Amino acid sequence: MEPEFPAFIEDYLNQLLLKGRKDSTIRRYQYDLFDFSNWLRQARQTTEVIDWKTISTEELELFFEELSSGRNYHIRTIRRIHSVLKQVSRYQKSLGSSELRPIEDIEPPELTANPLSExxxxxxxxxxxxxxxxxxxxxxxxxxxxxxxxxxxxxxxxxxxxxxxxxxxxxxxxxxxxxxxxxxxxxxxxxxxxxxxxxxxxxxxxxxxxxxxxxxxxxxxxxxxxxxxxxxxxxxxxxxxxxxxxxxxxxxxxxxxxxxxxxxxxxxxxxxxxxxxxxxxxxxxxxxxxxxxxxxxxxxxxxxxxxxxxxxxxxxxxxxxxxxxxxxxx
The missing domain is CATH 1.10.443.10 (Intergrase catalytic core)
Structure with a gap:
């Protein structure tokens, strides 16, 4: 695990391994978490390790806006990434804290192409x-x-x-x-x-x-x-x-x-x-x-x-x- 990740994420991925998750699934989770971590450092213009407790709802909204409008990711891909971040938050909550609590305030996009609201x-x-x-x-x-x-x-x-x-x-x-x-x-x-x-x-x-x-x-x-x-x-x-x-x-x-x-x-x-x-x-x-x-x-x-x-x-x-x-x- 590269040092730019907070230690709890390494613990989380190890837990997935112990639960018997496929290597391909863990690599996918790892990639998504690295991607979010790298985006966050670029957004804050820092090379330092970021304390995930400081991540705001606004930053999460900007990240998902980037996936949707900036990268044109498919809705299913965005929902998967949202799920990964939410599972990390739940893992931390099970340990008595929450490093990424604002993710609970962000709803993933619907799978259907519903019309925009006014x-x-x-x-x-x-x-x-x-x-x-x-x-x-x-x-x-x-x-x-x-x-x-x-x-x-x-x-x-x-x-x-x-x-x-x-x-x-x-x-x-x-x-x-x-x-x-x-x-x-x-x-x-x-x-x-x-x-x-x-x-x-x-x-x-x-x-x-x-x-x-x-x-x-x-x-x-x-x-x-x-x-x-x-x-x-x-x-x-x-x-x-x-x-x-x-x-x-x-x-x-x-x-x-x-x-x-x-x-x-x-x-x-x-x-x-x-x-x-x-x-x-x-x-x-x-x-x-x-x-x-x-x-x-x-x-x-x-x-x-x-x-x-x-x-x-x-x-x-x-x-x-x-x-x-x-x-x-x-």
Missing amino acids: SEWLTEKERTVLLRSVMSDHGLSDQQMETFHFYKERNVFMVRLFLHYGLTLREVHQLSMTNIKFERNELVIDHESAPARNITLEEQDKKLAYTYYKQIPEPVRPRLHSADPFFVAFDFKRKTFHWSYDDDGPKRMTIIAMQKMLRMEVKRAQLRKGISAQTLRHTFILQKLINGMSQDELIDIIGYTSPLSIKRYLNTAQHMTKEQIARLNK
């Missing part, structure tokens, strides 16, 4: 309110106002990437300077779980991206055409952007920080709780279907690898009432 996408009114709010300084404290100019355009651009281009949280997190072509108004999305695709940015979005980029002080600014991250972490105490001495470059903004930013912007806009990057992506996909985009074209645009991936959206669009369509696409 809470899983934004109405036209909600989109307008969110974008108007994120561009304003409404509700900011005096302390927040001191640094808002650094990341205002960053926040707006990030929201628009989810809402107007259908990018996943993982895709936005992984954007580096090699992926953005200011001179061509273009983003190149090229992560390993989906075919590479080029996205043409609207002129206003290119300007947002470039304004944010130039707001970063030159000593810590990402270098053009480099592997430096595009979205850089902000140090609110020092009132400047983070520099990673380990990487000798700007520090990438974490997935957790991105989701926290969006949650705070939703709260500032006084919208309902539960709106996430996935909610914005759902909205983008539904709009495209409602407006007549073909399945093949949509699959290419959003980076899916199979028509099965959009089955739930097709089912949703088919079951939407005229009133729901009007609220979505006014």
